[in-house]
Amino acid sequence: MNSSEYLIVGGGVVGAAIGYGLARQGLKCTLLDAHDRDFRAARGNFGLVWVQSKGIDFPEYARWTRLSAKLWPQLAKELKEVTGIDVQYEKRGGVHYCLDDHALQQRQTLLQQLQAGSDGDFSYRMLDHNELRELEPEVGPTIPGGSWSPHDGHTNPLQLLRALHAGFINQSGTYLGDHRVEQIERDADGYLLTTAKDRFHCRNLILACGLDNARLGPMVGLQQSVFPQRGQILVTERLPRLLNHPSNYLRQTAEGSLQLGDTKEAVGLDDGQDVRAMAAVAERACRIIPRLSQSRIVRGWGALRVLTKDGYPLYEHKDNAWAFSCHSGVTLAAAHALSLSVQLKNQQLEPDLKAFTANRFQE
Ligand SMILES: Cc1cc2nc3c(=O)[nH]c(=O)nc-3n(C[C@H](O)[C@H](O)[C@H](O)COP(=O)(O)OP(=O)(O)OC[C@H]3O[C@@H](n4cnc5c(N)ncnc54)[C@H](O)[C@@H]3O)c2cc1C
Structure with a gap:
């Protein structure tokens, strides 16, 4: 039996940020991640660290987002120092x-x-x-x-994920890939988790496995009602500098490619691509930056967002189990790594975060 003080399920940008934050405080943590064939929003997103327009009817979320944007420079600097990985974070608005x-x-x-x-x-x-x-x-x-x-900025989301994983491991966290959690049970002093390969025990459990939170949450009494929404993104060949700032529809990466986004589609668990939607994304981008019409698209993909009913984060807690689901996991990565993880160590969420429970969905 493997045992750990903190066990995190899910190594996407939410689980990895929380895991990194716990490990940097010297806590003994294990992170169980699953497979490359899973739905993994952290590997298919647009890379914005975005504040404007967030939380218009939810002030606690607006504050949480602004806090994260303020903490982002510290996170990027720290990840570089701890791992040597440059997450290409840029904040020019x-x-x-x-x-x-x-x-x-x-x-x-x-x-x-x-x-x-x-x-x-x-x-x-x-x-x-x-x-x-x-x-x-x-x-x-x-x-x-x-x-x-x-307040707005952008990052390279794949480098971010890589750096969070590397930082977690460098600070003595144990990362186990290919360990999909199938079952969770409560016992006298914690939780018992079963994967196809092994069993794990922990005192504190953190669920951060994206869409699979909906299945695992109820096993420990946590409501995690989340559903998928597909977004498709296109990438151009590398181009000379065309854009000075990231935006809602397009951004230029540090290497020069332009990422063009994105769609919002209710297609269930289909993370494929659709030519008509991609054409609409390209057409809109060319209207915004006409010079793009002379460039080539070299890549494109679909990925599934992890959405709640109102689009805001769903943070739930019962006994020593916690579950975190959210869209905008890149934007919130700094708040998750540098603030939420401290609150988790203290076993006490700040008052603002109590607004993120499922209670808000009750009539
Ligand atoms: C098209 C698109 C564009 C986006 N753009 C932005 C953006 O610009 N800015 C922003 O802030 N956010 C953006 N997002 C949202 C962001 O990507 C998500 O908020 C974030 O990735 C969610 O992270 P997660 O860790 O909860 O889930 P995921 O990234 O989906 O990770 C879940 C992880 O859990 C693992 N897992 C699943 N089930 C199990 C199990 N049973 N046991 C163990 N492990 C398991 C999976 O293998 C995976 O590694 C975008 C998303 C999409 C799809």
């Missing part, structure tokens, strides 16, 4: 492109509201076409404007 005047108007109303509820902690600028062009000289003539916020 982000642009949201509005495709017509109505969208521009709506954007202004939304961000005004967000700022009013932020106690002065959120700033942004609305941009007309000419102002947008000053920030992004390649923007197309039909884009009426957009918004810019200094």
Whole structure:
């Protein structure tokens, strides 16, 4: 029997960030991860560390997101020092492109509201076409404007995942891949987990296995009602610098490729691709940056988001078991690694995070 003080199920960006955060505090942790053929949002996402527009009707989430954006520079620096891996985090602010005047108007109303509820902690600028062009000289003539916020940034999500895993292992965490947890039982002093290969015991259990939280959560009395939503992303060949800022629809990576995103599709557990959706993504990107129409797409993929009913995080706790499901796991990686993990060590979540329980879904 393998035993551990903290056992984390799921090595995506949520489980790896929490695991890294616990291990850096000197706690004995084991992380059980499953297989490459799983649905793994952490390996198929867009890489934004995004604040503007987050949590308009959920102030606790807006604050949690802003805290994470503030902690991101520390996380990126620390991961570089501990692992030597550069996660290519950049924070020059982000642009949201509005495709017509109505969208521009709506954007202004939304961000005004967000700022009013932020106690002065959120700033942004609305941009007309000419102002947008000053920030992004390649923007197309039909884009009426957009918004810019200094809080936004982006990272290389694959390097992030690699660095979190390496950091976890470097700080004496035990990572076991190909260990899908099938069953969890409660015993007198903790939890007993069964995989096809082995059995594990722990005092503190953390479930962070994306869509599979819905299956494992109820085994320990935690409601984790999550469902998939597909997003498709395209990648261009490497290009000279065309964009200065990441945005909701496209971003240029450190290597020069442009990532074009993304779709929001209710297609169940199908993480494949669809030519019509990809064409729409490419067409929109070419409208925003017309020079893109001369470039080649070299890759594309579909991946499944881990969504809750209202799109906000679902953090549940009972006895010594915790479950964490969220969209925006890249954005929240710094909060998970540097703040949530400290709260978990103290066995006490801060008041703001109590708003993330399933109680909010009860009528
Ligand atoms: C198209 C797309 C674009 C996105 N863009 C962004 C973005 O720009 N910014 C942002 O912040 N977020 C973005 N996201 C969301 C982000 O990727 C997710 O929030 C995040 O990946 C969720 O992480 P996770 O660790 O919970 O789940 P996953 O990444 O799905 O990882 C789950 C892990 O658990 C393992 N696992 C599953 N079942 C078991 C089991 N029974 N036992 C053990 N291990 C198990 C899997 O193998 C996997 O490693 C995007 C997502 C998608 C799909």
